[in-house]
Amino acid sequence: MADTKREIERKYEGPAAGGGAGLPDLTDVPGVGSVIGKGVDELDATYYDTADQLLAAAAITLRHRTGGHDEGWHLKLPVADGVRDEIHAPLSDTVPAALTSLVRSRVRDAALVPLVRLRSSRDVRHLVDDSGGLLAEVSVDRVRAERLGGKGAAQWTEIEVELADGGDPAFLDKVEKKLRKAGLHRSASPSKLARALAETGAVAARPAGEPPAAKPVTAGDHVLAYAREQRDALVELDPAVRRDLPDAVHGMRIATRRLRNTLRSFDNVLDRTVTDPIRTELKWLAGELAGDRDQEVITKRLAAALDDLPRTLRSGPVRKRLRTWSRERHSGSRQRLTEALDSRRHLYLLAALDALVSDPPLRKAAGGKPGKVLGAAVRKDLDRLSRLVARATGLPPGRDRDLALHEARKKAKRTRYAAEAAAPALGKRAEATTRAMKSLTKLLGDHQDSVMSRDALRDLAEQAQAAGESSFTFGVLYGREERRAAADEDALPRAWRRAVRGAAS
Template sequence: MADTQREIERKYVTDRGPLPDLTGVAGVAAVRDEGVEHLDATYYDTADQRLAAARLTLRRRTGGRDAGWHLKLPVAPGVREEIHAPLSDEPPPALTALVRSRARELPLAPVVRLRTERDLRHLVDAEGALLAEASVDTVHAERLTGDGGTARWTEIEVELAPGGDPAFLDTVEERLREAGVRPADSPSKLARALADTGAEVPRAPAAGPPGTAGDHVLAYVREQVDALVDLDPGVRRDAEDAVHRMRVATRRLRSVFRSYGKVLDRRATEPLRAELKWLAGELGVDRDREVLTERLTGAFDGLPARLRTGPVRGRLHAWSDARHAGARERLLDALDSDRYLALLASLDALAADPPLRPAAARKPEKVLAKAVRKDTRKVADRVGHALGLSPGPELDVALHEARKKAKRARYAAEAAVPALGERAARVAGNTKRLTKLLGEHQDAVMAREALLDIADAAQAAGESSFTWGLLYGREERGASAVEAQLPRRWAKIGPGTAL
């Protein structure tokens, strides 16, 4: 079983021996000597150090107060999610799964051993509550790959107590700087060990400013591919909003491949679009349940108590839990599949060696603007067609199709913003607002279908279906209200609004 905590820390270079006196730091009532710990950590990575390149660390550590396996995932500078698992001989599957989008098919093996003598202090407030841990770490590093190599250094590490205010670290840093201590250049002990022992960690080449249409499109593609890989651990851990954000990245890639077929050869991108659609579908099973549950729960909670007949809350929870369990298992199976890894590898290959067409070498202003105009016209046509239909299933389908076209136009415009500026931003904003409105309509359609399913189950169990019917009627009225707003919103992207 793995557990997670947020790690907020700062590292400093020192050659001055003991920890500077921190008793004068605002809020610190005492500095408690916690003794010396002897830590022995072995870091694991692929042969080409893919984890280190992404600033991920996976280690097996003994000694100290938290012996075991630790996986650290970057969140922001100086902030990482630290996931712990019990001590074992081999990397635990619960942690290796979280780096699979990075390691792919390569095995994880020991790359560096760090032995640290830690002189630990606790900074506490007037009530004895822990504010931060400060330590002087004397580190001996040994590289376990290639020609080997060793290094030694001393550093100061200050880690904020769980739930603490990060601003406290600023106060501590002021005192350390006054004592002649400077921030470390390396973000982690592993990064310094690799650098000081001569290891070559792969780095992404620095991208120059986009110039051609192809440069702009590829910059957007690479951003979304990075998002897929970065979000993978969060999706596996069921982190808040991770599934939704990963699904959006798949949509953006599919949209940009379709919208910019004059830039990237569709013979190469269409197979990727099909695989991205598959992945989006796997992500969508759980995401759709989540959205529906939130919507129905909110609607239920908004009803007066006298209108809630029967065990409606329990019925809703049972419906949601049953769908969630199956969806999570299916999604994790997809992320563990060879098909998913093959998709990531294909996306990497396309980004590294893109199938460019002649228009890719042209100036972006005309090429990108033409693609955005084409997509926007399609949206206007779809909405215009839907406005001529009567309420009912045919209209529901037409508006859903218009929504998909609006999303594509939005993402095409987003990709064009760096080149076209405010003109593309305006289109992106208008199509985003239209998408949101059409999304509300589609949510109402899906909610009505769910309510019918729940009502059928309630009736079969001998329960009243009154509340479910009431909520169904409200969803019908909500959809009608959206339909009434469409003509005004359509005018924002209809004829006469070309880019």
């Protein structure tokens, strides 16, 4: 079992880092009641990566460490500057499966091998407040680095300040002010591993097939830049989805949808004989993601609807029934999603996306002027959307209209993403289209959520009846959802006219 901790720390170097005696007196840092020495720990860490250092290139570290209070396996995933999530697993002879799964989107089939060994003497001090509460841990680390399988070696001393769990990050600014006065400055390396790689001659190389990003010039450049951005999002969000972090599934689903729609909207730029199979696989991934996300959206919607319902209209254990229904579906969808991310099919998709952006199947229009080529593609999507909206609003209320409105919603999203991809080239015109489509999809999305909520309410009512509970409340909520959907349909013509004006501005 792996445990997670949010790590907020800063590293310093300079003359004062030469030893404990050089560390300034930190008792006069505002808020510090006393500084408590905790002794010296001898740490021995071996860092693992692929041979071409794919983890290091993404600022991810994976190590096996003995010594100290938290010996074991540690995987550190970047969150922001100076902020990482540290995931800990017990000591074992091989990298734990719980950690390898979290780096699978980065390493794919490549083996994780030991690259660098770091041995550190860590002189630890605790900064505590007047009541003895821990504010931060300050350590003076004397580090000896050795590149495994090579001749490189290095050593240095650094000071590390780590904020206590739940502490105010502003406290680190106070400590830093004191350290700067003593001649210390922030370390140029974000981590010990990064410094060890640099100083032992094992600097991480750019992954094969990935040329340095250049400023987009042609229409093809702009489309590929947008596609690369979404490919990167799929890779980066993978660990967060596996960890079930808030909005991670939603973020990956959006990236998948953006990629799929971009390949369709700009089929005059990228050859469909290559991109259509990729779109099929993206549709598969979106479907695997949909169950978990749709479940989350509908549960929140129904819970909010129950909150708004007068007590006199709540009959039976409706909240408990909703929680049970949601938990059962969430558990099943989570398992299916994890299996999908672990599958060979998903690895093949990531490989296909890598090939797409590194060796793109460009058509003649890819070399054209971005304003002309991309603008025409966005207008084409708008024309198709116009026909779908006209068809949907001409149908009588019911299932056929619901399906037509859902199709219009999907086309509005495609138009939005096409405009997003074109915005760096088209400027304000594309940005206005993006805003207009976002507003329209919000209305159509609310309508679709109502359709899905009514399906869920039917299911809940049937389960309640089977258990001998009252289904009255679920019927009341069903009626409210019907009225909400009707209001969305009434508002659509005006919203569409507003969207057209916005897209034309």
